[in-house]
Every structure is written in structure tokens, then in C-alpha cells.
Amino acid sequence: MQNCLNLKTAVPGIAGLTVIIWIAILAIKGIVDPWEAVREIPAAAGYVGTFSVIFTQWLWKLPWLQGWLVLVPNLNGTWKTELVTTWENHQTGKSPGPIKAFFIVRQSLFKTSCVLRTGESTSWSRAVTIQSAPDGALKILEFTYSNSPKPTVQHRSKAHDGACSLEIATKPTRKLTGKYWTDRGTTGEMKLSFLSKDHRESFEGK
Numbered sequence: 001m002q003n004c005l006n007l008k009t010a011v012p013g014i015a016g017l018t019v020i021i022w023i024a025i026l027a028i029k030g031i032v033d034p035w036e037a038v039r040e041i042p043a044a045a046g047y048v049g050t051f052s053v054i055f056t057q058w059l060w061k062l063p064w065l066q067g068w069l070v071l072v073p074n075l076n077g078t079w080k081t082e083l084v085t086t087w088e089n090h091q092t093g094k095s096p097g098p099i100k101a102f103f104i105v106r107q108s109l110f111k112t113s114c115v116l117r118t119g120e121s122t123s124w125s126r127a128v129t130i131q132s133a134p135d136g137a138l139k140i141l142e143f144t145y146s147n148s149p150k151p152t153v154q155h156r157s158k159a160h161d162g163a164c165s166l167e168i169a170t171k172p173t174r175k176l177t178g179k180y181w182t183d184r185g186t187t188g189e190m191k192l193s194f195l196s197k198d199h200r201e202s203f204e205g206k
Helices: 007-029 034-038 041-057
Strands: 077-085 099-107 112-118 121-132 139-149 160-169 175-182 187-196
Touching (some): 112 139, 160 187
Antiparallel strands (some): 077 099, 099 112, 112 121, 139 160
């Protein structure tokens, strides 16, 4: 299981936030009785729960939280992709040249999904994880996927499943590089560069 947060920092932070909100509630309501104060603890926890939802969906993406609190990189958006495959066209016996594609990542703190669009097919992730080396110096995006070719090319390119492993780099530029393999017995290499924060919904267009 991937570690998305630095728990040594997150757990005390959550506890501290709960206490701060609890004290604020007591001050606003003017509560001084100890038993009445205890009854406000669930309310404070509720506010913390709401904050947690907002944090896991949006706030975790803030760049200044990366590294010391958030341990997974923000990959959200569309990546311009080039694939080189060992797959061979059974009619020509040759592999195609580099294939251009778009790789779309939708990500919250604890959940990631990926879609790869080429001119002939769409692939979507089944299971995704981001692994880190013990020292955090190397991060890998790994996922299994299913591929569905367009009907017009299924006579030479069948639907298939596969897996992919991509090394994540954020400096000096954002890029992903790695390999994939399929249950058709083919493999390939991928190079991706970050294109846009938008989530592209088709292969066509600029």
C-alpha cells in the first residue's frame, strides 16, 4: 500500500487541529463547564472530517505541502505521450513507428485513475499505485489496464490487458518514462511530458 502522507507529521497535525477547533467552539459558545465542553468534542471532530474531505480532494495538491507532508506527486492533467512498441502488424510483419498518444490522469490524495488515448484505441487503468524508494528519491507509477481498439482496426489489433511502470520525474521538467507489457506478448517503451492541467477527453484536436 502506498504511503500518501507523512504520518509522523499528519497524525499530530490532525490532533492539534481538532483541539484548536474544539477550543474555538468553546470560546464562541462561551462554554466553561467541563461536562458541556466534553459534549462539543464530536462537533470539533465533525469539522475536522469536513476539512479532511476537502484536503484529500484539493488541498493536498498545494506545492508547498509536497515532500514534508504529502508523499505522492501531483500527476493530475494531460501528458503528451510517445510509444515505441514491439507489436507487429500481421499483414506487413513490421512494427509501427513511434505512436503519439495522450495520457490523462485523474488523482485525489488516495485514488488515481489513468486513461491513454491513441488514434486507434483507448486504455483505462484497473488498479493504480505510486511506489517510492525508501529514501523517497525514486517514485514509480504502476498500473494494470485494459485496452479497447476502435472497431475499424480490431481485425489487426485485438482488445487486450496489460501493465505499465513509469518513473516519475519532477525536476528540472515534469516527465514520465518507462515500459509496458501486454497479454498479447508484446512490450514497449513510453515517454511522457506534461501538457496541461486539463483532462483531455478525446484524441482529436490540438
